[in-house]
Every structure is written in structure tokens, then in C-alpha cells.
Amino acid sequence: xxxxLIALITTTAAMSLAVTAEAADKxxxxxxxTGPIGDFGYxxxxxxxRLEVEKALGDKVETAYLxxxxxxxxxxxxxxxxxxxxxxxxxxxxxxFMDPEVKVAKKFPKVMFEHAxxxxxxxxxxxYNARFYEGRYVLGQIAAKESKAGVAGYIVSFPIPEVxxxxxxxxxxxxxxxxxxxxxxxxxxSWFDPGKEADAAKxxxxxxxxxxxxxxxxxxxxxxxxxxxxxxxxxxxxxxxFAPKAQLTxxxxxxxxxxxxxxxxxxxxxxxxGNVWLGIKDGAVKLAPFTNMPDDVKAMAxxxxxxxxxxxxxxxxxxxxxxxxxxxxxxxxxxxxxxxxMNFYVKGVDDKLPQ
Amino acid sequence: xxxxxxxxxxxxxxxxxxxxxxxxxxxVERSGVLNLGVEGMMIMGAVGGFGAGYLTGxxxxxLLAAVAMGAVFxxxxxxxxxxxxTNQVATGLSLTLLGLGLSGMMGTGFVGQPGERLPNxxxxxxxxxxxxxxxxxxxxxxxxxxxxxxxxxxxxxxxTRTGLTLRSIGDSHTSAHALGIKVIRYRYLxxxxxxxxxxxxxxxxxxxxxxxxxxxxxxxxxxxxxxLVVFASWRPWRVLAGAYIxxxxxxxxxxxxxxxxxxxxxxxxSLPYLATVVVLVLISRNKRLTMMNTPASLGQPFVPDR
Numbered sequence: 202x203x204x205x206l207i208a209l210i211t212t213t214a215a216m217s218l219a220v221t222a223e224a225a226d227k228x229x230x231x232x233x234x235t236g237p238i239g240d241f242g243y244x245x246x247x248x249x250x251r252l253e254v255e256k257a258l259g260d261k262v263e264t265a266y267l268x269x270x271x272x273x274x275x276x277x278x279x280x281x282x283x284x285x286x287x288x289x290x291x292x293x294x295x296x297x298f299m300d301p302e303v304k305v306a307k308k309f310p311k312v313m314f315e316h317a318x319x320x321x322x323x324x325x326x327x328x329y330n331a332r333f334y335e336g337r338y339v340l341g342q343i344a345a346k347e348s349k350a351g352v353a354g355y356i357v358s359f360p361i362p363e364v365x366x367x368x369x370x371x372x373x374x375x376x377x378x379x380x381x382x383x384x385x386x387x388x389x390x391s392w393f394d395p396g397k398e399a400d401a402a403k404x405x406x407x408x409x410x411x412x413x414x415x416x417x418x419x420x421x422x423x424x425x426x427x428x429x430x431x432x433x434x435x436x437x438x439x440x441x442x443f444a445p446k447a448q449l450t451x452x453x454x455x456x457x458x459x460x461x462x463x464x465x466x467x468x469x470x471x472x473x474x475g476n477v478w479l480g481i482k483d484g485a486v487k488l489a490p491f492t493n494m495p496d497d498v499k500a501m502a503x504x505x506x507x508x509x510x511x512x513x514x515x516x517x518x519x520x521x522x523x524x525x526x527x528x529x530x531x532x533x534x535x536x537x538x539x540x541x542x543m544n545f546y547v548k549g550v551d552d553k554l555p556q
Numbered sequence: 557x558x559x560x561x562x563x564x565x566x567x568x569x570x571x572x573x574x575x576x577x578x579x580x581x582x583x584v585e586r587s588g589v590l591n592l593g594v595e596g597m598m599i600m601g602a603v604g605g606f607g608a609g610y611l612t613g614x615x616x617x618x619l620l621a622a623v624a625m626g627a628v629f630x631x632x633x634x635x636x637x638x639x640x641x642t643n644q645v646a647t648g649l650s651l652t653l654l655g656l657g658l659s660g661m662m663g664t665g666f667v668g669q670p671g672e673r674l675p676n677x678x679x680x681x682x683x684x685x686x687x688x689x690x691x692x693x694x695x696x697x698x699x700x701x702x703x704x705x706x707x708x709x710x711x712x713x714x715x716t717r718t719g720l721t722l723r724s725i726g727d728s729h730t731s732a733h734a735l736g737i738k739v740i741r742y743r744y745l746x747x748x749x750x751x752x753x754x755x756x757x758x759x760x761x762x763x764x765x766x767x768x769x770x771x772x773x774x775x776x777x778x779x780x781x782x783x784l785v786v787f788a789s790w791r792p793w794r795v796l797a798g799a800y801i802x803x804x805x806x807x808x809x810x811x812x813x814x815x816x817x818x819x820x821x822x823x824x825x826s827l828p829y830l831a832t833v834v835v836l837v838l839i840s841r842n843k844r845l846t847m848m849n850t851p852a853s854l855g856q857p858f859v860p861d862r
Contacts, residue, residue, distance in 0.1 A: 236772075237770070239660055239667040240667075240771060241668045245667070385815075387810055387813045388813060389810075390821065390822060391775070393770075393772070394775040395761075395773050396573075396766060396775060396777070397806075398766075400566055400569075400570055400806065400807055400810055401810050401814075403566045404563075404807065405814050407811070410814075419766070419768070419770055420768055421768070424670075424767065424768065438668065442668070442670050443670045443768065551816065552816070555822060
């Protein structure tokens with residue numbers, strides 16, 4: 202057992218550093234990713250944003266990143282290391298970096314910090330997020346139109362507000378089309394394990410779902426859909442190449458414009474800790490081209506996406522909680538605080554939320 | 557009936573890479589060498605297999621490349637630990653870290669590219685037999701290799717003279733050396749065999765399980781394979797059973813969740829690991845049996861006197 206213990210400790214401690222340029226006087230912006238940049242998913246998209254910064258601001262900035270940083274207390278060291286190495290602006294891109302980043306931000310008051318998808322801020326710590334739930338509402342509507350069984354399989358990672366919000370929004374969308382629509386939910390307790398995601402997709406299809414939705418990062422589930430001749434949605438990146446016949450659309454992230462504006466602000470000396478939540482209208486949440494569906498469904502999806510871009514919120518009442526108690530009155534819109542801390546299902550979700 | 561067959565097929569797919577990597581490591585450990593680099597050799601096999609398949613368009617070439625990649629990578633470990641007598645634990649761990657990093661670098665150009673998939677077996681007349689057809693005659697080629705490999709290793713270790721020699725080296729390399737057995741040569745070949753197996757297991761991931769390349773796609777399967785060897789107390793058929801139990805518990809919990817059984821998903825997800833711990837505890841209760849099965853010179857460096 203000793204060898205296993207050593208092995209575990211070493212793997213969790215393993216992270217790789219990549220520094221792309223060396224120059225002392227340049228402004229240094231740094232990123233911390235929880236996955237590998239080669240995941241072709243969430244971390245990959247953040248890194249594309251970093252590359253856009255390099256392209257747009259050219260030789261005025263140098264960038265660096267740490268990938269494969271485990272969420273939780275272990276992330277302290279990653280942020281501290283970057284701060285010590287002269288990073289002036291540090292982006293932590295995953296929910297689980299929240300507390301470590303808060304801690305390190307207090308230690309380095311002159312360094313600017315930004316944290317994605319969390320809710321804690323500080324004098325030198327801003328937060329930013331994308332309203333992925335906006336896109337998930339559209340996915341729900343498409344799923345309800347395209348599913349013959351009326352059952353979707355939903356592969357999820359961890360019960361954090363971001364994910365719960367996504368499930369709720371998806372179901373609200375689906376049930377706006379088909380009130381009897383059901384989703385079978387499977388938690389794989391990992392953001393990234395292609396094998397597990399494929400296994401979960403197979404299990405869900407075997408149990409009668411005919412559309413797959415995921416809140417995990419790899420293309421594995423869509424590939425299973427392709428093999429079985431069924432449909433699904435991509436996540437983070439456009440995954441059409443992996444599933445040309447199966448992908449209906451993909452919920453993609455585009456962080457580039459935001460990162461460019463923040464680094465520019467820092468260069469100009471106008472950076473202030475912000476609290477922004479970007480959506481479809483800002484171009485941070487995008488839906489890949491609608492494919493493998495009839496024209497009327499496509500038209501509906503486009504219309505819904507436009508309605509949301511024009512300011513309509515999928516969490517507009519009347520909405521009841523899962524147990525039937527009223528949550529939002531008719532016409533009432535959920536406030537951002539409630540959404541960011543969402544820890545309950547809305548009516549119609551057929552699953553028990555892990556606590 | 558269909559769902560049962562599908563579940564069994566999914567279990568087989570999940571168990572195959574674990575089985576292959578563990579069988580390879582079993583031979584290595586039986587020869588008295590502890591190679592903790594399984595995860596690293598596996599991921600190198602995955603990137604090599606994917607890359608060769610992607611570049612040539614043939615998943616079969618990919619399969620060969622995966623095996624070759626694992627074997628070549630393990631050679632590094634062999635040279636370090638056997639010829640230079642470095643610490644096996646440290647060298648094995650660094651092999652894993654090196655493999656994870658190197659594969660990520662090599663695979664940069666493959667990210668986001670759909671790869672080649674090894675076709676499933678399809679024998680006209682046999683594969684279409686209801687229920688058993690797909691189970692026996694309709695799986696991916698690596699599944700059959702894994703079963704054949706287990707049988708072959710079982711036969712080799714316990715029915716052949718060379719296998720006996722190999723086991724004797726694992727139990728006492730000094731005695732074996734005194735008898736004139738070429739300890740280092742046997743160990744080199746064992747380590748390379750283990751590497752080839754780990755590479756093949758990696759190839760299964762990137763050519764069958766999920767035909768794509770992404771960094772870290774082995775996601776800890778190499779470590780599970782290592783645990784399986786201990787779990788099986790260095791017996792090939794127990795490795796087979798262990799891999800399938802592990803796969804069955806894992807797939808079973810996914811189905812339980814999809815079915816809506818109200819058990820916390822975190823508990824269900826940890827079931828395969830809990831099962832491993834329980835079995836390990838049960839096995840170690842019998843000290844004599846454990847001692848008997850553990851290769852006595854496991855992990856000890858051997859430097860022949862000249």
C-alpha cells in the first residue's frame with residue numbers, strides 16, 4: 202500500500218509549467234487551468250482566449266499559464282508561484298480555485314486577480330463568468346423537439362451551482378416544448394475522464410435516452426452518440442468533427458474578447474475588480490451552427506437564442522422548485538445572486554440533488 | 557435482454573485496458589521488478605497509437621505503434637533500474653510524470669482531431685446470433701487479445717520452465733544468479749513485455765474506448781492496474797476477475813444512477829475503489845498466504861557481483 206500512497210501524493214503534486222516568453226519589463230498576464238490545455242474543452246477554450254490576448258496586444262504583454270492544477274487547497278501554491286514570478290494579472294479559470302485565490306490575493310495586494318465562475322471578491326480580486334445557462338435553455342428546447350423517446354441523458358460532473366443552474370435551465374427549455382420531457386442524470390464526479398464519460402453515455406442510451414447532454418469536457422459522449430446513430434450536444438468547443446451526424450449544436454465558450462479588454466485595462470491602469478456575467482449577447486456564450494435537425498427546429502432555436510440575446514432571462518417566472526413550492530412569481534426574474542448560489546432543482550427535474 | 561448484453565459489452569470495454577496493463581505489470585512484478593510507470597507507459601501508448609492511426613489512416617498500424625511505444629518507453633525504465641540499479645519506486649514515478657508530460661507535448665497536433673477506430677469483429681452468421689453473438693463474436697479485437705494474453709501468461713508462468721525461472725528470479729535474485737540464470741536479461745524482457753502491454757492498454761483507450769487524443773486521457777487507469785496486481789495477489793486469473801469486478805461495479809453504479817436509485821452519487825462513484833480496499837484488507841488478513849504470493853525480491857535492485 203505504501204507504493205500506492207506515494208503514487209497518489211506524487212500525481213496530485215504534479216503540474217506542469219509553461220512560460221511562453223521571457224522579458225522583464227513587459228506586462229505579464231497569467232492563467233491557471235484545472236485541466237490540460239489539450240482537453241479540447243473548457244481549459245482549451247480559456248487557453249484560446251490567452252492566445253487571442255497575445256495576438257491582439259502583441260509585444261506589449263507576455264503570458265504564462267499553469268495547467269493541470271488540482272482544485273482545492275493545493276491550488277494555493279500555483280497562484281503564489283505565479284504572483285512571485287512577476288505576474289501582474291492572474292486569471293483563475295475554475296470554480297474550485299475560489300478560496301485559494303482569495304487567500305493568495307490578500308497576500309499579494311499589488312497583483313490583480315480575476316476568478317471565473319465563483320462568487321467571492323476582494324480589493325484586488327474580480328470575478329467573471331459566462332451565462333452558459335442561456336445556451337442550455339436553447340439546448341433543452343432542441344432536445345424536446347428532436348427526442349423521440351422524450352428522455353435525455355444528462356452527464357454531469359459535480360453538484361456546484363454552475364451545473365445545477367445548467368440542468369434547471371435545460372429542463373425549463375425542454376418542458377416549454379414538451380411538458381412531459383424527462384432527463385436521466387448521471388454524475389461522473391470528474392470534469393475530465395473520457396472513458397467514464399463514454400461509459401455514462403452508453404449507460405444512459407441503454408436505459409432509453411436518445412439525446413445526450415453533457416456538463417463534462419471531452420468529446421467521448423458525442424462519439425458514442427455518433428456510433429449509435431443518436432444525437433447529442435457538444436460542450437465548450439465545437440465538436441462537429443467528432444460527431445458529424447450526431448451533434449445538434451455545441452455550447453461553446455469564447456473568452457478572448459473579455460481577456461483582451463481586461464489585460465488592456467490593466468495596461469492602461471484602469472483595471473478595477475469587476476463582477477461581470479457575460480452571455481449570448483456579449484458573444485462569450487456561443488452556439489455552434491445548428492445541424493442534423495429540421496429547418497423548423499433550427500428556426501425555433503435561432504429565435505430563442507435571439508430572444509435571450511435581446512435580454513429575456515430563461516429564469517423568468519412562474520417557476521416552482523422541485524417539491525412544488527413557488528420560487529418565482531409570474532414575470533419575476535431570478536436575481537444573479539440566487540442563480541450563482543443555486544443549490545436546488547426546479548420542478549420537473551427527476552433526480553435527487555447530491556448534497 | 558438487449559440491455560443486459562449492452563451492459564456486459566460496456567463492462568468488457570471498461571475492463572479491457574485495466575486487464576491488459578495489469579497482466580503486463582504482473583509479469584514484471586513476478587520477475588521481482590516494481591514498475592510504477594504504468595500510467596506513463598499507457599499514456600505514451602495512447603498518444604502513439606492515436607498518432608500513428610491518425611497519420612496513416614490505419615487503426616491497425618496505430619495498434620502496433622501503441623505496443624511499440626509502450627515497449628520503447630519501458631526500455632528507459634529498464635536501463636535505469638536494471639543496468640544502472642536506480643531506485644525502482646522513484647524511477648517508476650518519474651516515468652509516469654515524464655510520460656504524462658511528453659505525451660501532451662507529442663500530441664499537441666492531434667488535439668481536436670477525430671481518430672481512427674478499430675472495427676469490431678464481425679463474423680457473418682456468428683455475430684448475429686441473438687444474445688451471445690455480440691458478446692462472443694462482436695467485440696473489438698483488443699478484447700480478444702486481452703483474454704488470450706491472460707491465458708498465455710497463466711500458461712507461461714505456471715506451466716513452462718522459463719516461467720518457473722522467471723518466478724524464481726522474483727523470489728530470490730541472488731539464488732537465481734548463483735544458479736547461473738541471467739537475472740538482468742530476464743528482467744529486461746519482463747519490463748519490456750510490461751511496457752508493451754501498458755502501451756496496448758493505452759492504444760485501447762485511444763483506438764477503441766474513446767477514439768480521440770486528449771492529454772491525461774488515461775485518467776488514472778494505470779494506477780488502478782497497479783492496484784489490481786496486488787489485489788490479485790500476483791495471480792493472472794485473479795487479475796482478470798479483478799478487472800471485470802472493477803468494471804462491473806463502475807458500470808453498475810452508472811446504471812443505478814440513470815435508473816434513479818436514490819443513493820448519493822459520490823458514494824456510488826467511489827464503490828470500485830472501496831471494493832479494492834475491502835479486498836486488499838481481506839487478502840492481507842492471511843499473512844502467510846500474502847507472504848507466499850508476494851515475489852520476495854520485489855522492488856530490490858540487483859547488482860551482480862563480478
